[in-house]
Amino acid sequence: xxxxxxxxxxxxxxxxxxxxxxxxxxxxxxxxxxxxxxxxxxxxxxxxxxxxxxxxxxxxxxxxxxxxxxxxxxxxxxxxxxxxxxxxxxxxxxxxxxxxxxxxxxxxxxxxxxxxxxxxxxxxxxxxxxxxxxxxxxxxxxxxxxxxxxxxxxxxxxxxxxxxxxxxxxxxxxxxxxxxxxxxxxxxxxxxxxxxxxxxxxxxxxxx
Amino acid sequence: xxxxxxxxxxxxxxxxxxxxxxxxxxxxxxxxxxxxxxxxxxxxxxxxxxxxxxxxxxxxxxxxxxxxxxxxxxxxxxxxxxxxxxxxxxxxxxxxxxxxxxxxxxxxxxxxxxxxxxxxxxxxxxxxxxxxxxxxxxxxxxxxxxxxxxxxxxxxxxxxxxxxxxxxxxxxxxxxxxxxxxxxxxxxxxxxxxxxxxxxxxxxxxxxxxxxxxxxxxxxxxxxxxxxxxxxxxxxxxxxxxxxxxxxxxxxxxxxxxxxxxxxxxxxxxxxxxxxxxxxxxxxxxxxxxxxxxxxxxxxxxxxxxxxxxxxxxxxxxxxxxxxxxxxxxxxxxxxxxxxxxxxxxxxxxxxxxxxxxxxx
Numbered sequence: 001x002x003x004x005x006x007x008x009x010x011x012x013x014x015x016x017x018x019x020x021x022x023x024x025x026x027x028x029x030x031x032x033x034x035x036x037x038x039x040x041x042x043x044x045x046x047x048x049x050x051x052x053x054x055x056x057x058x059x060x061x062x063x064x065x066x067x068x069x070x071x072x073x074x075x076x077x078x079x080x081x082x083x084x085x086x087x088x089x090x091x092x093x094x095x096x097x098x099x100x101x102x103x104x105x106x107x108x109x110x111x112x113x114x115x116x117x118x119x120x121x122x123x124x125x126x127x128x129x130x131x132x133x134x135x136x137x138x139x140x141x142x143x144x145x146x147x148x149x150x151x152x153x154x155x156x157x158x159x160x161x162x163x164x165x166x167x168x169x170x171x172x173x174x175x176x177x178x179x180x181x182x183x184x185x186x187x188x189x190x191x192x193x194x195x196x197x198x199x200x201x202x203x204x205x206x207x208x
Numbered sequence: 209x210x211x212x213x214x215x216x217x218x219x220x221x222x223x224x225x226x227x228x229x230x231x232x233x234x235x236x237x238x239x240x241x242x243x244x245x246x247x248x249x250x251x252x253x254x255x256x257x258x259x260x261x262x263x264x265x266x267x268x269x270x271x272x273x274x275x276x277x278x279x280x281x282x283x284x285x286x287x288x289x290x291x292x293x294x295x296x297x298x299x300x301x302x303x304x305x306x307x308x309x310x311x312x313x314x315x316x317x318x319x320x321x322x323x324x325x326x327x328x329x330x331x332x333x334x335x336x337x338x339x340x341x342x343x344x345x346x347x348x349x350x351x352x353x354x355x356x357x358x359x360x361x362x363x364x365x366x367x368x369x370x371x372x373x374x375x376x377x378x379x380x381x382x383x384x385x386x387x388x389x390x391x392x393x394x395x396x397x398x399x400x401x402x403x404x405x406x407x408x409x410x411x412x413x414x415x416x417x418x419x420x421x422x423x424x425x426x427x428x429x430x431x432x433x434x435x436x437x438x439x440x441x442x443x444x445x446x447x448x449x450x451x452x453x454x455x456x457x458x459x460x461x462x463x464x465x466x467x468x469x470x471x472x473x474x475x476x477x478x479x480x481x482x483x484x485x486x487x488x489x490x491x492x493x494x495x496x497x498x499x500x501x502x503x504x505x506x507x508x509x510x511x512x513x514x515x516x517x518x519x520x521x522x523x524x525x526x527x528x529x530x531x532x533x534x535x536x537x538x539x540x541x542x543x544x545x546x547x548x549x550x551x552x553x554x555x556x557x558x559x560x561x562x563x564x565x566x567x568x569x
Contacts, residue, residue: 001327001329003223004257004303004325011325012257013258016257018262051491192300
């Protein structure tokens with residue numbers, strides 16, 4: 001038995017869960033003026049997208065600018081408890097019942113949340129100015145950087161590690177569009193089978 | 209060069225240890241300018257990695273130094289008894305590794321730290337067990353897939369025939385089948401609208417499919433209950449509550465038939481599975497991966513006689529290099545004994561008993 005992924009000069013599969021690694025090292029998120037806008041009372045920032053596009057990553061990146069404010073991830077069926085705070089961060093707001101959401105709107109000045117469905121009109125009705133951010137990573141360079149950071153965060157020593165080329169990204173985008181989580185799941189399986197640090201060449205791999 | 213740089217040097221260069229060994233090494237500190245250190249700590253722990261959320265445990269920390277460092281080279285020895293019975297494991301969706309982390313608490317600065325992994329084994333493993341039985345596992349998966357398709361198709365056909373028979377004169381059935389009739393009726397020639405209408409109606413098939421799947425489950429449940437009724441006191445008993453790699457799992461299947469019966473076949477399966485839960489983003493996904501599969505035919509008399517108790521021994525060899533059961537929050541390795549007893553094609557009893565495989569010491 002050898003050390004994990006020693007043959008790839010890595011410490012683990014870089015496309016597995018990396019929640020022991022500082023997410024700031026991995027995330028590539030352009031927040032622009034969102035932190036300043038969230039400081040304004042009555043502002044709601046929604047990150048809207050399908051599964052696996054990076055909504056939570058965006059919300060967490062924004063939350064880092066407001067480290068002392070409460071952050072809640074809402075799973076279906078979980079009961080939300082709101083701490084007293086001016087700004088709230090809610091991951092998956094649609095998992096709250098409409099009654100719970102009303103309590104939330106009454107108890108905060110500003111709000112940042114992720115959602116699969118557009119909640120803009122509901123927030124408007126409750127007196128918020130809504131800034132809607134559609135999360136999608138379609139730029140191949142951005143996707144390549146995200147994946148390179150993952151690989152780099154698992155580097156064992158100096159020297160070569162497997163790398164993902166532009167043509168690999170192109171191929172992944174053809175298969176999964178902007179669904180980064182599905183790309184990562186696919187790459188996880190590929191990295192499980194890699195024997196050396198040679199180029200991935202995903203298109204040829206499938207053809208073979 | 210940084211003001212403070214840390215390195216971990218293991219006394220054993222291959223970084224491979226056995227349970228019960230003493231891990232010895234030193235933390236090497238290189239200082240380029242005077243640095244206050246509120247604590248140089250070394251921490252031993254295990255952590256999982258793979259598809260599921262990471263879990264850590266068994267943290268054991270030692271303080272090696274507190275004070276002021278002048279520029280220079282320092283070495284601080286440490287040692288740990290490796291008595292914990294969790295060994296390194298490298299699977300397909302779950303891995304468990306041991307780590308040593310050294311951190312210097314430097315006020316008003318980022319704390320320099322370094323982490324090194326090492327292997328903790330119960331004995332040298334010749335090969336990665338999770339690849340060993342891949343062919344057999346793949347074959348079983350194919351069988352499972354085809355049998356699960358059959359489980360849906362048969363109730364679906366049955367349910368459809370039932371629905372057509374009882375609702376054949378209703379408007380719904382007319383709507384459902386009239387587009388098909390129209391399609392074959394050349395005089396109408398409304399090809400596109402016909403297809404559109406058919407697609408509209410095809411959504412009515414969804415409750416039919418759901419009904420068929422539910423019927424399949426109900427059928428399996430009732431079939432199991434009927435077998436339990438026919439074979440009173442039907443149960444599987446394990447000889448021990450936990451086993452060790454290299455031992456044999458001994459179990460007994462026993463029952464008392466309530467009438468004369470014929471047995472078609474009976475199989476016992478020993479299954480090892482990795483289960484990892486991934487709570488990334490807004491969804492929670494459970495991943496499963498089979499790491500071990502073995503099947504034996506249970507020798508039973510072909511004919512059961514009324515009120516004559518039946519008992520049969522089931523025996524599996526637990527290979528010497530399989531991973532032990534473990535459960536660490538979102539990651540676990542589960543072992544189970546599955547029994548599949550078929551009286552006829554439609555009377556089937558499925559039973560799963562969890563087995564605990566203990567770490568070999």
